[in-house]
Amino acid sequence: xxxxxxxxxxxxxxxxxxxxxxxxxxEQTLDRRLGRFFVALYRLTGGRIARLYGKDxxxxxxxxxxxxxERTVLLQFFxxxxxxxxxxxxxxxxxxxxxxxxxxxxxxxxIQVMDRRLQVRAEELSxxxxxxxxxxxxxRSPDYAxxxxxxxxxxxxxxxxxxxx
Numbered sequence: 001x002x003x004x005x006x007x008x009x010x011x012x013x014x015x016x017x018x019x020x021x022x023x024x025x026x027e028q029t030l031d032r033r034l035g036r037f038f039v040a041l042y043r044l045t046g047g048r049i050a051r052l053y054g055k056d057x058x059x060x061x062x063x064x065x066x067x068x069x070e071r072t073v074l075l076q077f078f079x080x081x082x083x084x085x086x087x088x089x090x091x092x093x094x095x096x097x098x099x100x101x102x103x104x105x106x107x108x109x110x111i112q113v114m115d116r117r118l119q120v121r122a123e124e125l126s127x128x129x130x131x132x133x134x135x136x137x138x139x140r141s142p143d144y145a146x147x148x149x150x151x152x153x154x155x156x157x158x159x160x161x162x163x164x165x
Contacts (some may be wrong), residue, residue, distance in 0.1 A: 016150055023146075027091045038074050047114035055141070058084065059112040060160075064098075065105035073099050077113075077160075078137055084111070084160045085125070085133060092150025100156060111160055120160040130157050 039059055041049055050057035056079065061072045077084045090097040103109060103122040111118050125133060134157075137144050147155060 020146070020150060028093060035073060039072055042074055043112070047112070056113075058086075060086065060099055061110040061112075062099050062102035063106045063109075065102050071099060071102060073097075075099075076141060078133075078140060080133070080159060083162075084113070084120075085137075086158050086160060087137060087144060087147075088156040088158060089144060089147040092147035094151060094153055096153070096156065100158065103158060109160070118162045119164070120162050123159045123161060125157040125159055133157055 042057065042059055047057065055076050058075055058077050059072060060075050061070055063069075064071050075086045077086050079085075088096050088100040090100075104124075107122040109120055109122060111120050137157075
């Protein structure tokens with residue numbers, strides 16, 4: 001995967017209001033503490049629970065780059081034709097999410113979309129692709145704009161391409 005990404009127009013954490021910093025902290029804390037619960041609920045319902053919120057959501061399972069253990073997260077995704085794009089927003093924190101680093105180390109992973117499991121290969125989008133794709137993300141899910149405001153880091157987009165093993 002390359003490292004081409006879009007830059008946020010903000011100047012980072014110091015530009016955030018107190019309210020934004022608290023909101024980011026709460027989002028990150030809830031994601032970390034309730035992640036396993038939401039993954040289990042998604043699996044139990046075959047992904048149908050995500051439809052209640054009108055979002056396309058998947059389970060991504062990667063191999064930990066240091067531990068070698070499986071790491072599983074629930075992510076919103078965006079269709080790119082028959083392929084899937086995920087956003088390494090990490091709630092607008094200053095570092096990329098762990099799953100992104102895991103995919104950089106080992107670009108093969110497993111996803112579950114609804115009740116279907118697939119093996120995928122991760123490809124980071126080029127700078128031109130990122131620029132072209134962000135409007136589609138923001139149209140479908142305007143709340144991603146707050147992640148762009150919260151960080152000065154480039155937020156990578158990753159295409160998950162299904163393959164047969």
